[in-house]
Amino acid sequence: MNKDMSKKMRRASDLSHEAKWGRLTPEEIAYVEQKLQDKKADEDEDLPTWIFIVGRLALIRHRPLLEKFLYHQMEPWVCIQALRALCTYWEYTQDYLKELKMFIRGVEWDPHDDIRLWALSIAGDFLKEHYDPELLQLLLDVFEKLGKLDSLQEQREYAREFIQSCAFKALAIASGKKYDEILDTDDIENCLLNGQMELLDLSVLKKARQRLQQKF
Secondary structure, three states: OOHHHHHHOOOHHHHHHHHOOOOOOHHHHHHHHHHHHOOOHHHOOOHHHHHHHHHHOOOHHHHHHHHHHOOOOOOHHHHHHHHHHHHHHOOOHHHHHHHHHHHHHOOOOOOOOHHHHHHHHHHHHHHHHOOOHHHHHHHHHHHHHOOOOOOOOOOOHHHHHHHHHHHHHHHHHHOOOOHHHOOOHHHHHHHHHOOOHHHOOOHHHHHHHHHHHHOO
């Protein structure tokens, strides 16, 4: 793509907004693809935006490239957008359970647990329609044993209850609960901080254990 085209192109944020409605021109799509495939894409501060656009526009031909970005260790939002594209927009979660579990257990390049929180949410949606005992047990472990198991990394102890609240919400979704039937994560976190477990719908945990026993 020539330099004149680049100069006339709209900002990444504008392209991202238009991509939500499928309103990018062929030239703009080509520009985004060029940015994503650039040898210096890792150094581009707009890389998460390019990945988001490719995901929303269902440009599945770039799937191999997005797979690589799941292991991008410089910027967590690159991983997040790749995960969202592959699992949420394109619904290939089954093919990325290894990575999903890895992020839920915790990785060194996710210092603020941003990737982990998205992975928990995606896991809940996946388990609502599918069965994977290891993934389901992992959600239970995060809720019940975070900070107690060496297999679960804990980047910041003060954020423990919030991560656990996200795991509980994922378990609730996996059990078939609708979003409007579940407490907000902040409310769940407050229940955990104040020792008010009785305010939570503990049938969610019972359902998860039943699924593990009955393998469904």
